[in-house]
Amino acid sequence: MKKMKASISVLCAAVLAATCFASSAEAAKIGVSMPTQSLQRWNQDGANMKAMLEAAGHTVDLQYAGDNDIPTQVNQIENMIAGGDEVIVIAAIDGSALTEVLKGAKEKNIPVISYDRLIMNSDAVSYYATFDNTKVGQMQGQYIVDALKLADESVKGPFNIELFTGPTDDNNVNFFFPGAMSALQPYIDSGKLVVKSGQTTKEQVATLNWNLEEAQKRMENLISSNAYGPEDTPLHAVLTQNDALACGVVNALLATGYDNTNMPVITGQDCDKPAVKNIVRGYQSMSVFKDTRTLAAQVVKMVDAITKGEKVEVNDTTTYNNGTGVIPSYLCEPVAATKDNYKALLIDSGYYKADEL
Numbered sequence: 001m002k003k004m005k006a007s008i009s010v011l012c013a014a015v016l017a018a019t020c021f022a023s024s025a026e027a028a029k030i031g032v033s034m035p036t037q038s039l040q041r042w043n044q045d046g047a048n049m050k051a052m053l054e055a056a057g058h059t060v061d062l063q064y065a066g067d068n069d070i071p072t073q074v075n076q077i078e079n080m081i082a083g084g085d086e087v088i089v090i091a092a093i094d095g096s097a098l099t100e101v102l103k104g105a106k107e108k109n110i111p112v113i114s115y116d117r118l119i120m121n122s123d124a125v126s127y128y129a130t131f132d133n134t135k136v137g138q139m140q141g142q143y144i145v146d147a148l149k150l151a152d153e154s155v156k157g158p159f160n161i162e163l164f165t166g167p168t169d170d171n172n173v174n175f176f177f178p179g180a181m182s183a184l185q186p187y188i189d190s191g192k193l194v195v196k197s198g199q200t201t202k203e204q205v206a207t208l209n210w211n212l213e214e215a216q217k218r219m220e221n222l223i224s225s226n227a228y229g230p231e232d233t234p235l236h237a238v239l240t241q242n243d244a245l246a247c248g249v250v251n252a253l254l255a256t257g258y259d260n261t262n263m264p265v266i267t268g269q270d271c272d273k274p275a276v277k278n279i280v281r282g283y284q285s286m287s288v289f290k291d292t293r294t295l296a297a298q299v300v301k302m303v304d305a306i307t308k309g310e311k312v313e314v315n316d317t318t319t320y321n322n323g324t325g326v327i328p329s330y331l332c333e334p335v336a337a338t339k340d341n342y343k344a345l346l347i348d349s350g351y352y353k354a355d356e357l
Contacts, residue, residue, distance in 0.1 A: 026307040027057045031080035031088040036068045039210070039244060041270045041292070045091065045116070048296040056300055058307075061085055068093045068209050074101045081105050087303050091115040095171040095322075098122060111306050113299060114327065118171040121323040127312055128320050128329040129299050131290045133172045136334050137179020137241065140267040143286050143336065144237045147265045150187045157192040159236040162222055163205040164215055164245045171322075176241045176269075177202050184239065196226045196233070207245055215240070215248030223256050230257050237265040243275035243287055250283045271337050271346060276357050279339050289337040289345055298330050 030053050034046040042064070050060045061080060065073035070093050080088050081104040088110055092098055095117050102124035105112050111126040112119070119125050149155045161184070165177045187193040188200065199205055207214050219238075222228065228235040235253075240246040246268035253263060260282030268275050268287035278284040298313075305312045316329040337345050346352045 026304075027059070028086040028303070028307045029059045029061060029084060030303055031077070031083075031085035032060060032062045033073055033077055033080070033088065033090045034062070034064045035073065035091050035093040036066070037064045038067045040272045041243075042091065045292045045296065048292050049089065049299060052296050052300045053303065056304060058303065065093060070094055070097050074098065077101050078104065081108060081110060085110065087111050087113065087306055089113045089115050089299055089303070090119060092117045092119050094169045095120040096169060113302055114322075115299060116172070116295065118320055118322055118327065120171060123324040125322055125324075125327050126306075127302055127314065128322075128327045129295060129302060130172070130329065130331060131295065131334045132331040133175035134179040136269060136288050136290070137176040137181075138183055139179075139288055139334060139336050140176075140239060140241060140269070140286075141180035141183030143267055144239060144265050145183050145187065147285060148236060150192055158194045159192065160196055160226075160228070160234060161188075161193050161237040161239065162195060162197060162219075162235065163200060164207055164218070164238065164240040164249065165202060165205050166210045166241060166245070167208050168203060168206045170210075173202065173206070173241075177205075180239055180241065180267075193237075196228075197222055210242050210244050212244040212248040212251075215245040216252045217248075219249045219252035220255075223252060228256070230262050235264045238267075240267055241269055243268040243270045243272040243284075246284050246287070247272075247274050247278065250278055254283070271342075271351075273352070273356060276337070276342055276346065276352070279337070279342060280357065282339070286336055286338045289335045290332070291335075291349075291351065293351070294332050298332060302330070 032049050034042045036042055046062050050062045053060045063076040073093050078101055098119050099121045102122045106124040112124050114125050114128045116130045118128055148159050166173045227233045238249050240249050246266050263283055266284045268284055271287045271289045275284055275287050302312050314328040314330050316331050320327050320329050347354050
């Protein structure tokens with residue numbers, strides 16, 4: 001508990017720090033491009049970023065690209081470049097779709113910060129701010145290992161598992177999925193974990209746009225084709241790598257007769273409100289909490305350093321190569337949220353109000 005309180009104190013300190021830049025920052029017009037408003041996570045990212053940048057004295061041009069519409073995002077970024085934005089922060093829909101439009105930013109010497117999703121194949125990207133995405137996957141996979149006691153030799157299994165990740169055009173999936181599989185693959189290889197569908201590659205388990213409905217449809221198909229059910233073939237775990245996927249999977253399982261007494265171990269990411277409610281109800285097991293206030297605060301620090309011509313703080317200069325070279329990065333730390341700690345992590349820290357959950 002002391003460690004948890006210390007972690008929350010650090011998060012709050014980071015948020016408070018972001019409000020203290022106004023007296024020293026060089027005011028600038030900052031473009032912020034977010035992928036969609038259909039997911040709670042991106043609404044919060046955009047709102048947090050705008051509030052913190054404005055508190056630091058900047059003018060903010062915040063744009064959402066419809067519902068993950070790539071041409072809309074490209075057009076909005078073009079307008080940011082033409083409109084005199086001095087730094088542009090981009091959470092890309094498709095990390096490989098912005099190469100051409102960002103040539104304009106490069107020509108005008110506009111620094112680009114890639115936000116959470118790495119923009120690929122563009123030498124216009126100056127910095128990358130994200131969470132440790134390999135660790136996100138490792139936490140999800142290890143949670144399943146621990147929940148099923150797979151490392152205990154007296155626990156024989158086998159246990160049935162199915163796998164869900166995001167779209168292959170989201171570069172983060174290249175870290176989430178291998179991170180999770182680093183924990184799960186040894187048990188799949190030994191036969192202690194069984195993927196009855198046979199779908200184990202990133203391409204086979206990808207979900208377009210992290211879409212809840214697509215995840216639900218695929219889970220429904222897996223249930224029917226493998227006879228999963230409380231009274232039929234047991235399903236012990238589902239690796240789902242964000243909360244939208246987890247909610248889709250939960251919906252399909254509830255319709256099949258599962259409840260909070262027999263629900264498989266289900267992972268998630270982002271601590272979206274519906275997912276946290278499902279954790280409280282016993283329908284979802286955990287979600288990796290990536291405090292967007294912490295990430296936004298770090299981006300504000302980056303923007304301020306850029307506008308003042310100072311050295312930008314990074315903590316990783318080896319991991320993230322976008323095809324044109326390694327991008328200097330800052331990685332924030334994720335935390336696992338469960339029924340046991342969600343109040344301290346999400347409510348006591350001020351991330352949510354109690355009545356929201």
